[in-house]
Amino acid sequence: MAGVLATGVSIPRYRLPRELIAREWGGQAVGGEKAVANHDEDSLTLAVNAAVALGPEAEHADAVFFASTTSPWAEKQGAATIAAVLDLPAAVRTLDFGDTLRAGTSAVLAALDAIAGGARRVVVAAGECRLGEPESPGELSYGDAGAAVLLGPEAGAAEVVATHSLADEFLGTWRTRTQEFPRAFPGAFETRFGYARVLTEAVKGVLTRAGVTPAQLAAVALPTPNARAPQAVAKALGLDPKTQLQDGFWTTLGDTGAAQPLLMLAAALERARAGDLVLVAGYGDGADAILLRATGQAAAAGVHRQIEVKRTLASYGRYARFRRLVRKESQAADVSTPVTLWRDRKALLPLYGGRCPRCGTVQFPRHRVCIECGAADGLEDVKLARRGTLFTFTNDYLFESPDPPVCHAVVDLEGGGRLYVQVTDCDPERVEIDMPLELTFRKIHEGGGFHNYFWKARPL
Amino acid sequence: MSGIKDRVAVVGVGCSKFGEHYDRSAEDLVCEAAFEAYADAGIEPARIQAAWVGTLSSGFSGTTLADFLKLYDIPVTRVENYCASGMDAFRNACLAVAAGMYDCVLALGFEKLRDSGQRGLGTFETHPVIGHGTTAPSLFAMAANRYFKTYGIGKDALAKVAVKNHHNGTMSPKAHFQMEVTEAQVLAAPLICSPLGLFDCCPTTDGAAAAIVCSREAARAIRADPIWVKGIGLAVTSGEPYLKPGFAYTGFPATRAAARSAYEQAGITPRDLDLCEVHDCFTITEILNYEDLGLCAPGEGARYVAEGRANIDGGAVAVNPSGGLKSFGHPIGATGVRMIYEVCQQLWHKAGRRQVKNAELGLAHNLGGPGAVGCVTVLGNG
Numbered sequence: 001m002a003g004v005l006a007t008g009v010s011i012p013r014y015r016l017p018r019e020l021i022a023r024e025w026g027g028q029a030v031g032g033e034k035a036v037a038n039h040d041e042d043s044l045t046l047a048v049n050a051a052v053a054l055g056p057e058a059e060h061a062d063a064v065f066f067a068s069t070t071s072p073w074a075e076k077q078g079a080a081t082i083a084a085v086l087d088l089p090a091a092v093r094t095l096d097f098g099d100t101l102r103a104g105t106s107a108v109l110a111a112l113d114a115i116a117g118g119a120r121r122v123v124v125a126a127g128e129c130r131l132g133e134p135e136s137p138g139e140l141s142y143g144d145a146g147a148a149v150l151l152g153p154e155a156g157a158a159e160v161v162a163t164h165s166l167a168d169e170f171l172g173t174w175r176t177r178t179q180e181f182p183r184a185f186p187g188a189f190e191t192r193f194g195y196a197r198v199l200t201e202a203v204k205g206v207l208t209r210a211g212v213t214p215a216q217l218a219a220v221a222l223p224t225p226n227a228r229a230p231q232a233v234a235k236a237l238g239l240d241p242k243t244q245l246q247d248g249f250w251t252t253l254g255d256t257g258a259a260q261p262l263l264m265l266a267a268a269l270e271r272a273r274a275g276d277l278v279l280v281a282g283y284g285d286g287a288d289a290i291l292l293r294a295t296g297q298a299a300a301a302g303v304h305r306q307i308e309v310k311r312t313l314a315s316y317g318r319y320a321r322f323r324r325l326v327r328k329e330s331q332a333a334d335v336s337t338p339v340t341l342w343r344d345r346k347a348l349l350p351l352y353g354g355r356c357p358r359c360g361t362v363q364f365p366r367h368r369v370c371i372e373c374g375a376a377d378g379l380e381d382v383k384l385a386r387r388g389t390l391f392t393f394t395n396d397y398l399f400e401s402p403d404p405p406v407c408h409a410v411v412d413l414e415g416g417g418r419l420y421v422q423v424t425d426c427d428p429e430r431v432e433i434d435m436p437l438e439l440t441f442r443k444i445h446e447g448g449g450f451h452n453y454f455w456k457a458r459p460l
Numbered sequence: 461m462s463g464i465k466d467r468v469a470v471v472g473v474g475c476s477k478f479g480e481h482y483d484r485s486a487e488d489l490v491c492e493a494a495f496e497a498y499a500d501a502g503i504e505p506a507r508i509q510a511a512w513v514g515t516l517s518s519g520f521s522g523t524t525l526a527d528f529l530k531l532y533d534i535p536v537t538r539v540e541n542y543c544a545s546g547m548d549a550f551r552n553a554c555l556a557v558a559a560g561m562y563d564c565v566l567a568l569g570f571e572k573l574r575d576s577g578q579r580g581l582g583t584f585e586t587h588p589v590i591g592h593g594t595t596a597p598s599l600f601a602m603a604a605n606r607y608f609k610t611y612g613i614g615k616d617a618l619a620k621v622a623v624k625n626h627h628n629g630t631m632s633p634k635a636h637f638q639m640e641v642t643e644a645q646v647l648a649a650p651l652i653c654s655p656l657g658l659f660d661c662c663p664t665t666d667g668a669a670a671a672i673v674c675s676r677e678a679a680r681a682i683r684a685d686p687i688w689v690k691g692i693g694l695a696v697t698s699g700e701p702y703l704k705p706g707f708a709y710t711g712f713p714a715t716r717a718a719a720r721s722a723y724e725q726a727g728i729t730p731r732d733l734d735l736c737e738v739h740d741c742f743t744i745t746e747i748l749n750y751e752d753l754g755l756c757a758p759g760e761g762a763r764y765v766a767e768g769r770a771n772i773d774g775g776a777v778a779v780n781p782s783g784g785l786k787s788f789g790h791p792i793g794a795t796g797v798r799m800i801y802e803v804c805q806q807l808w809h810k811a812g813r814r815q816v817k818n819a820e821l822g823l824a825h826n827l828g829g830p831g832a833v834g835c836v837t838v839l840g841n842g
Contacts, residue, residue, distance in 0.1 A: 334592070335585075335588065336588035336589075337588060340587065340588050341588060341589070344587075344590075348589060348590075361705055362705070363703070363704075363705060364703060365590070365703075371698065371703070371704055371705070372704075372705065372706070391606070391709070392602045392603070392605050392606035392609075392709050393602060393605060394597075394598050394601035394602050394604075394605060394653040394654050394655075394656075395651070395653065395654040396593070396595055396597070396598045396601070396652075396653045397650070397651050397652055397653065397654075398579055398595045398597060398598070398652055398653060399593045399594075399595050399598070401593075405651075405653075405654070406593050406598075408593065408594065408598050408602065409602075410602060410702045410709070412705070416705065417705070418702070418703055418704065418705045418707075419703070420590070420591055420700070420702035420703055422592075422593060428654075433605065433606070433609045444588075444589045444592050445589075445592060447588060448588070452588055452589050452592075453589070454589035454590065454592070
């Protein structure tokens, strides 16, 4: 049967301590913190970076699915962008899954169907940036993250043993087209009659199909909308919450929505030994349950390192600025045109430069005439490395940004080519010449009335 | 190539008061500069046979000058070459006269920056996402950080440029600032683009400057002491140096190439100069200019200013006796022509308290874009 070949995660560097939120509104302090997408990240950039983290095998995918309830586009596909960054051929099948927190696991089920239908490599990339209403439980809870899995017809790191999925019409949490923030019906209605009921049913269903008892499970990844919810389900299923439940990272990252099950799966597979049974479930308008058996082949997405490498937001105000919860009328007048973005798509998304056939100089973008020797006989396409060294930089306090100063840097890439990009996710005081940097896919601005994406650099 | 030495001369110059002219229009400033130049040369406007106007963004086409000065029915050309627009307008005027097409023409540069409320000097963005967010100081700040790393120097070297140019500005009545600053003040100023602070950056200024260029014969007929053009060089390098592998960020090849050409035409070396007006858009730029113009060796720029050699009475080539862009101001299109104005004042020995003693040979250096357009003019009074 099919399996998970690789996992990749993209956890934003920024954290907002819940204490800062409580202090802002005078509410009761809740422990922990939540992951906050930088102002230049959205659910799609998180998914792209998670997909890139899957490694080179993802560049052979014949289908890409993007899962999110918070796609930056209401009309326009996110999966196509992921496919373009991965430099996949036009024959790739792309599809977005949305509208329910179950989108991540449902996309995995669809991927398994695609593999059953002959697909060799399927990327499922989830990204989530749910905006909690200020001074609401959602604001305390929601965290941002991206997580991706690469699936294929062989076992890889974990073989899919069985799946079970059910649909269930239930109005517990929703957001209409005109509502900005998700709303949850107050009280325990959803927890008891939605979440617990259908999750229990889905998990039981997959165990029955596989002929596996709850005691045999090494790790169970249940959706974690709050720290306590999975424990009730675990008890009802006869699981030991202490030893069998996979951490949902609610305390450290928050409820990461559609990305959460894939993030938990990545974390579970990092620790899994050969033969371990891992169950991952998704919830929302029904539930999905996927049972896997780890093969012992490494799938190291670096979840814990990404949780630990962080920058703490100094104020609620900075968070509010990132998420545009405060009004600013002096926005920079960014300009753009889809025509240039389309014409330069090969440079901007999969990051191709040119190599001069005469002098060998790698350059970005791919010029018509070599920047070094003037050869005009056509440069060869060359995909640029995603790592490099800082050649020079400045912290710019003049250019308006939600996170000043803007750090501009000239970066010499491994294997050649020089990029001029912004350095993001950084402590400006600690940027220095010769420091190693990695590239990260970001939203640059919204000029033209749409999202403009390109690469930035950040400290490792 | 024969060069331009002694084939054309400047017979009159004019310069508006530089500053924040909220109460005056571009037309006011252009007329102030142009009519001062006519009067300086002692000619009527009708004597002008062609004109070139340098402006980055304050007007379009030759009509921007023709309509202000009512210079109709003659060729008027707008020149735009980043911050070197003004000196390139002057250069085109010189070339047309040297070619024998005209014997009396006008070169004028102007910019009206304070009408827009924009912070700083604007950007060079031509692509929706590549280079997004670039500001003028950011481009030079990246050179400063690399220069610091290469030569092991720090911010205090930059501060000395600001102190000198502010001091010179106090003796320049038309300068934007007449205000001394101390090294401590410069170093304590808020950061604009690290390591450049507020006093490392030229101000945002309104102004206009004009020069009347004549053939050898016409110049001699107009005045006994024309200022001779000894050489003019202009060189363009990449407008995206940050994407050029191997670009060292410790100087600007465009300046070096333009200077080489100008020195060659003039038949001089940098040591022969009495003074330079150079493009100190930022303090680091002036230090790099010393080296690019050959006033000192690479890596010696910080010492050149620290040891006082750039001072008006420093015993070497004085740099920016006018106060430079730092203190005189930088109305973009005006600056290159304003430099010609200052060098002429010095060579006519009319520079008052900032006069470089016995000045005979002066240089003006205008730099555009991210160090991409270099223009160098050598002028002499004999």
